[in-house]
Amino acid sequence: MSPTSPPVRYLLHDGELIDYADARLHVLSTTTKYGVGVFEGFRAYWNDEDGELYAFRIEDHMRRLVDSMRVVEIDGPTDTAALAGQLIGLIQANELRSNLHMRTQVFVDSPDGKPDDTGPATVFMAAIPMGNYFGATGLDVQISSWARLSDRAMPPRVKSIANYQNGRLALLEAKRNGYGAALLLTESGHVAEGAGYNVFMVRQGRLCTPPSTESILEGITRDSVLQLATTQLGLDVDIRPIDRTELYSADEIFVCGSAAEVNHVTSVDRTKIGDGSAAGPITSRLQELYADAVRGRIADFGHWVTPVYGTASA
Numbered sequence: 270m271s272p273t274s275p276p277v278r279y280l281l282h283d284g285e286l287i288d289y290a291d292a293r294l295h296v297l298s299t300t301t302k303y304g305v306g307v308f309e310g311f312r313a314y315w316n317d318e319d320g321e322l323y324a325f326r327i328e329d330h331m332r333r334l335v336d337s338m339r340v341v342e343i344d345g346p347t348d349t350a351a352l353a354g355q356l357i358g359l360i361q362a363n364e365l366r367s368n369l370h371m372r373t374q375v376f377v378d379s380p381d382g383k384p385d386d387t388g389p390a391t392v393f394m395a396a397i398p399m400g401n402y403f404g405a406t407g408l409d410v411q412i413s414s415w416a417r418l419s420d421r422a423m424p425p426r427v428k429s430i431a432n433y434q435n436g437r438l439a440l441l442e443a444k445r446n447g448y449g450a451a452l453l454l455t456e457s458g459h460v461a462e463g464a465g466y467n468v469f470m471v472r473q474g475r476l477c478t479p480p481s482t483e484s485i486l487e488g489i490t491r492d493s494v495l496q497l498a499t500t501q502l503g504l505d506v507d508i509r510p511i512d513r514t515e516l517y518s519a520d521e522i523f524v525c526g527s528a529a530e531v532n533h534v535t536s537v538d539r540t541k542i543g544d545g546s547a548a549g550p551i552t553s554r555l556q557e558l559y560a561d562a563v564r565g566r567i568a569d570f571g572h573w574v575t576p577v578y579g580t581a582s583a
């Protein structure tokens with residue numbers, strides 16, 4: 270992206286609107302020197318029938334941001350409603366009326382950063398138009414030779430900038446080997462998650478996903494899928510450790526995340542899943558339900574969406 274053509278006019282810095290080109294962090298800050306920082310990535314969806322933009326589970330994301338700050342000891346803001354309000358204000362200021370990806374990032378911006386600095390914290394927010402992250406053709410996935418981070422070293426539950434080196438290595442390896450995405454195993458060999466998404470499988474008629482203690486980010490999309498599967502489809506979900514070889518014999522596999530949405534897996538290590546091309550029936554239903562939920566079309570989950578312009582009641 271050239272600096273002369275910013276994708277949006279404004280970003281937000283500690284609650285103040287700034288021009289896109291003016292977002293700056295000191296090169297010797299704790300964040301740039303030591304990777305200290307946490308963030309959230311979330312979405313907003315345009316609903317044509319309502320003429321409204323809905324931000325999805327925005328306060329849940331802000332809660333996770335505050336939890337992340339607590340674990341890695343960053344003294345940043347803790348008022349989740351105020352943070353959510355600022356992000357909504359930013360979207361309004363940019364007058365955005367299409368599907369968006371939003372980020373809220375908390376950095377430690379000390380002019381001469383030391384590794385144990387806990388402040389001063391500085392908050393940047395961005396809301397930028399974004400379509401599909403992966404496309405709809407399904408993913409050929411490689412099981413990475415890199416292990417997923419562990420709670421004893423770099424807690425994956427924390428959405429920390431530094432954690433993303435782990436997923437990046439897995440993704441680079443997968444791409445080098447001709448795959449579209451990567452899944453990582455825990456140090457003990459169980460399926461954890463992907464480079465930016467959680468994973469589910471359907472095996473022997475049961476929907477399964479790893480528990481939150483298996484080196485995963487506790488995904489908000491994962492939680493949404495769990496709630497949709499149980500309440501809308503009447504499915505029982507097994508939340509249990511998953512072996513690598515269970516993936517090879519699964520009927521359906523999908524990954525999910527705010528950016529990734531619900532995306533089906535067509536192969537794992539070149540072993541075909543389902544017919545090797547289309548999403549399976551449970552995945553397809555969950556994709557439809559998720560697409561409806563994020564656009565405020567499921568009354569039971571109206572509380573998940575925040576209308577940005579207030580033209581419709583969620």
Ligand SMILES: Cc1ncc(COP(=O)(O)O)c(C=O)c1O
Nearest residue numbers: 465466467486488489490526527
């Ligand atoms: C490592 C990792 N796992 C899972 C997810 C999915 O989380 P969520 O659904 O809250 O976006 C993400 C999303 O960014 C992620 O980075």
